[in-house]
Amino acid sequence: xxxxxxxxxxxxPEAAEAAFYRAFESRDxxxxxxxxxxxxxxxxxxxxxxxxxxxQAVIAGWRGLFEGAGRFxxxxxxxxxxxxxxxxxxxVHEHLTLGNESASRPPILATNAYRKTPAGWRMVxxxxxxxxxxxxxxxxxxxxxxx
Amino acid sequence: xxxxxxxxxxxxPEAAEAAFYRAFESRDxxxxxxxxxxxxxxxxxxxxxxxxxxxQAVIAGWRGLFEGAGRFxxxxxxxxxxxxxxxxxxxVHEHLTLGNESASRPPILATNAYRKTPAGWRMVxxxxxxxxxxxxxxxxxxxxxxx
Numbered sequence: 001x002x003x004x005x006x007x008x009x010x011x012x013p014e015a016a017e018a019a020f021y022r023a024f025e026s027r028d029x030x031x032x033x034x035x036x037x038x039x040x041x042x043x044x045x046x047x048x049x050x051x052x053x054x055x056q057a058v059i060a061g062w063r064g065l066f067e068g069a070g071r072f073x074x075x076x077x078x079x080x081x082x083x084x085x086x087x088x089x090x091x092v093h094e095h096l097t098l099g100n101e102s103a104s105r106p107p108i109l110a111t112n113a114y115r116k117t118p119a120g121w122r123m124v125x126x127x128x129x130x131x132x133x134x135x136x137x138x139x140x141x142x143x144x145x146x147x
Numbered sequence: 148x149x150x151x152x153x154x155x156x157x158x159x160p161e162a163a164e165a166a167f168y169r170a171f172e173s174r175d176x177x178x179x180x181x182x183x184x185x186x187x188x189x190x191x192x193x194x195x196x197x198x199x200x201x202x203q204a205v206i207a208g209w210r211g212l213f214e215g216a217g218r219f220x221x222x223x224x225x226x227x228x229x230x231x232x233x234x235x236x237x238x239v240h241e242h243l244t245l246g247n248e249s250a251s252r253p254p255i256l257a258t259n260a261y262r263k264t265p266a267g268w269r270m271v272x273x274x275x276x277x278x279x280x281x282x283x284x285x286x287x288x289x290x291x292x293x294x
Contacts, residue, residue: 041229043238043258048277051238051256053227080200082188082271084262087234089272091190091198109198111190111258111274115231124229125236127258129276130195 008034009120013088016114016121017076021094025074027066033059037115037122045127047108073097075104086116087124094128107131155181156267160235163261163268164223168241172221174213180206184262184269192274194255220244222251233263234271241275254278 008031010016016035023031036042036058044058045051052061073096080091093107113125155178157163163182170178183189183205191205192198199208220243227238240254260272 039229041227041236043227043229043236045238045256045258045276050278051226053238079198080188080190082186082190082260082262084234085232087231087236089188089190089234089236089260091192091200091272091274109192109274111192111272113229113236113260115229125238125258127238127256127274127276129192129274131197 010035010122011120013081013083013090013114013121016123017090017092017112020112020123020126021074021076025072027069029059029063029066032062035123037117037124039124042124043127044125045129047128047130071099076110077107087113088121089113089125093131157182157269158267160228160230160237160261160268163270164237164239164259167259167270167273168221168223172219174216176206176210176213179209182270184264184271186271189271190274191272192276194275194277218246223257224254234260235268236260236272240278 008019010019019031019035023035036055038055040054042055042058043051043053044061046061046065052058075095077093077095078090079093082089090112092110092112094110095104095107097104108128109131110126110128112123114121115124157166166178166182170182183202185202187201189202189205190198190200191208193208193212199205222242224240224242225237226240229236237259239257239259241257242251242254244251255275256278257273257275259270261268262271
């Protein structure tokens with residue numbers, strides 16, 4: 001695992017995103033440390049939680065989260081991607097399956113952003129939020145009511 | 148208003164963000180049309196709603212939302228900003244005050260992204276999600292439980 005972290009050099013945003021969900025699923029804080037850009041402007045927002053801004057707070061957040069977490073699997077499904085130069089933004093559904101459950105929970109919606117550096121692609125943003133299961137109904141309701 | 152839209156040419160991400168919240172508060176769909184980048188990769192996520200992806204869906208979402216909305220004011224408070232080249236990501240608290248209420252509602256958390264184009268800065272992402280009022284408690288709880 002140490003070798004993986006030290007050698008982390010993700011050649012594409014897709015590789016960085018795969019590494020993110022691998023680190024998330026395996027509750028690997030060292031891999032998160034290697035993946036995130038060490039910058040005061042990075043931000044991580046867990047569902048319904050206050051935003052964590054800056055590298056140190058983001059990493060501390062992952063460490064705290066992993067300490068209390070049981071086993072789970074996660075699969076990311078891409079909804080939209082926007083690339084420009086050295087920044088890529090990807091919107092995904094996260095499908096989590098907890099413990100020994102056979103079906104995944106209602107998806108979490110996440111916006112992830114990555115930046116190209118001389119050491120490969122690094123994560124700069126994760127904003128996750130709940131998404132009710134019945135999307136069509138919710139979408140219609142959202143279009144009728146105030147933001 | 149028409150002149151404003153036709154002449155929209157925001158010289159900075161800050162100017163584009165100010166235009167976004169001005170368009171939001173004034174329920175001005177034409178201003179939203181002018182502000183957003185016309186690209187299939189743009190995405191807009193209203194709180195607890197399914198993601199809208201692509202320019203047409205994003206604009207239709209704002210039109211629908213504005214049709215049902217009453218008067219309100221909104222103030223954006225910057226929490227984090229990350230700039231690289233032609234893309235800027237900004238995380239903000241949105242403080243909304245509805246109708247004749249004197250106090251703002253618990254803040255909404257939003258990640259906004261902007262891209263520089265030959266015609267100035269354009270919006271490419273808006274991901275808004277609820278944020279409970281007691282942030283410290285929520286932050287601590289989030290760090291203990293699974294994402």
